[in-house]
Amino acid sequence: MKGRNMTRWRDPAKDPRQEPKSNLITAEGADRLRGILDHLSRVKRPALSAKVGEAAALGDRSENADYTYNKKELNRVIGRIRYLTKRLDELQVVDRLPEDTDRVFFGAFVTLEDEDGEEMSLRIVGHDETDTAKRWISVDAPLAKALLGKGLDDEVTVAAPGGETTYIITDIAYRAPRR
Known part of the structure; x- marks a missing residue:
């Protein structure tokens, strides 16, 4: 039976949309x-x-x-x-800076260099404030999860659609929260 309210059935245990944010x-x-x-x-x-x-x-x-x-x-x-x-x-x-600003935590601005030498800057933010134009990624994203807790010059390998990609962290910065 087809209808406009019919959707494809997904197993809730495997559906990425069901993961807690x-x-x-x-x-x-x-x-x-x-x-x-x-x-x-x-x-x-x-x-x-x-x-x-x-x-x-x-x-x-x-x-x-x-x-x-x-x-x-x-x-x-x-x-x-x-x-x-x-x-x-x-x-x-989260309205304060982490105690160790030399490591990647929530709210960090991170600059990465890939295997080809190309740099990419991004910020780790909450799910509700992600913005692809600004390169703000969710803390729940695979890349952000791989970066959390890492320090300067650490290597991070992430599974991407084109295969695994390795990045080196070249810069970590934080902006003081507004009060």
């Missing part, structure tokens, strides 16, 4: 999530509620595209508010 976040990331939550709660939701009310006042809702669209958007925003509220309660904000 860490609840760590940087102070900047927590501030950003709080800002998004505040904007959705104070600006977006009231505006959409007003639009839904105006569209509902026009009469027949079954053929009212404006009502249907804005109602769906309002429900999406309410779901996002609910998710962010719950997620912010679960998160543990």
